[in-house]
Amino acid sequence: MPFESRRRARDEKREAVLRTAVALFLEQGYHGTTLNHVAERLNITKPALYNYFRGKDEILYECWAIGADHVDERIDDIAATGGTGLEKLRKLIVSYAETMTTDYGKSLVRFDVRDLTEHNRKIVGLAKKKIDQAFRDYIGQGIKDGSIRPCDVKLSAFAIAGSLNWIGHWYQPGGALEAEAIAKEFAIRLTEGLAIKSIRKKADKPPIRKRKSRGVSG
C-alpha cells in the first residue's frame, strides 16, 4: 500500500516541520526565526518547506490550530460530561493548564494574531472566543446550581484564564514543577475563592495550629 505509506510519510514530515517550527518560534520568537533556521534544523533547505506549507504564516497558523484543537476537544468532552458547574470548571482548568505546558498550547498565548492572514485571524479569534465562553458558561452554571458563589462571571473568567495563560510563559519541562501537578494545583487554587464548599488538600502543610484559624469564608 504505497498510497497510504506515502501519505503517512508526508504527514510525518509535515508534523516534523511543525514541531521544529513551533519550538524555534518559542525559543527565538516568530520574527526572530527565519525559515532558513527552521530548514537548517531539519537538515533541509528553505524551499523544501514549501512542499508542505504555503508560507511562514501558515506554519504559524497550524501551530495555533493544533493547540486550539487540543483545548477544543477537551471542551467537548467536558460538555458531554455531567457534574456541577464547579466540577466542569475544574476539569477545564486542568485541561487548559496541561495544554499550556505543551509547545502547541503555548502557541495560543505567546504568538501574535496579527502575524496571521485576515482569514486565519478570524478563525483563531473564534476559537479563542469559544474557550473564553466555556469558562464563562461553567462559572455561570456553577452559580445557578449553587456550586459557585455569585460573582462577576466575566471578571472571574478573565482572572482564571490569565493565570492559566501565564503558564505558557513560565513553564518549561524539566523544571521543579510537573505539568500535571501544576494543573491540579491550579484547578484548586483558582477556584478556592469561588467555590462554596472549600476543599483544602491534605497535602498542604497544615496551617500552624496555634493560631485561631477560624472557618473559611463568610
Added chain:
Amino acid sequence: MPFESRRRARDEKREAVLRTAVALFLEQGYHGTTLNHVAERLNITKPALYNYFRGKDEILYECWAIGADHVDERIDDIAATGGTGLEKLRKLIVSYAETMTTDYGKSLVRFDVRDLTEHNRKIVGLAKKKIDQAFRDYIGQGIKDGSIRPCDVKLSAFAIAGSLNWIGHWYQPGGALEAEAIAKEFAIRLTEGLAIKSIRKKADKPPIRKRKSRGVSG
C-alpha cells in the same frame, strides 16, 4: 531662560514620540509598526526621530522602562509601609493592576524582550525579577505573620501575576470596567484563596448559608 524651556520642549517631544510609539506598538505590534508609521502620526519624517532615539529598539526599551519604573515606585512605597504581608500583597496587586491598564504598563507584558539589545534585555530582566520577588516576599511575609495561609509561594505568585498580566491583554479604556474597579476587585479575588480571614464584600450577594462550611484545611 532658554536653557530650561528648550530642554523641556525637547523632553516633551521625546515623550510625544514615546506615547505615539507605544500606542502604535500595541495597536499593530512592534514588528507591524514601522518608524515611518510613528513619524507619520507625529507629522514628521522618520529621520527626525533619530534626534531623540538611537533606534527603534531603544524606543521599545524606553516604553518598557517607564512601565517598570511605575511599578518599581509603588513597590518602594509599599516596602516603606507597615502592615501584614497580606495587606502589602493587596496593595501591590492594586498598583500592578492599575499599571496594566496603561499603555506603558501593557508594554511590560505585550512586547517581546528578544527585540531588545542584550544589554537592555538584562535590565528589563532584573526589573521583572524584582517585581516577581516582591510578590513572593509579601506572600512569604503573610505566611509568617499569619495573614496568609501556608501555600506554595512560587506557584501562588505565578497565579496572581498571571491574572494581572492578562489585564494588559484584554483591558481597554472605555470598556465596561473601570481601571480602579478592576484593581480593587482583583486585589480581593486573587487573595480570597490565600487569606486566612475572609473579607467578603457586602456588595456581593452573600453566599447561601445553608451549607455546612467547615473549618479550613486538614
Added chain:
DNA sequence: ACTTTTTATTACCCGTGGGTAATATACGGA
C-alpha cells in the same frame, strides 16, 4: 543682520528574509 546650533527634510543605502523559477535527485510503478 550674521553666525552657530538644533532640528527637520530629501534622497539614498543595504541587509534581511520571505518567496519563486528552473533544475536535479530519489522513488514507486510497469
Added chain:
DNA sequence: TCCGTATATTACCCACGGGTAATAAAAAGT
C-alpha cells in the same frame, strides 16, 4: 530499464524597513 511523480536543491528576485549622509530650515545667541 524506462517513465512519471514527488521532493529536494541551487540560484535568484525584490519588497520592506531600519538606518545614514548631505542638506535645508528654524531658532538661539550676540
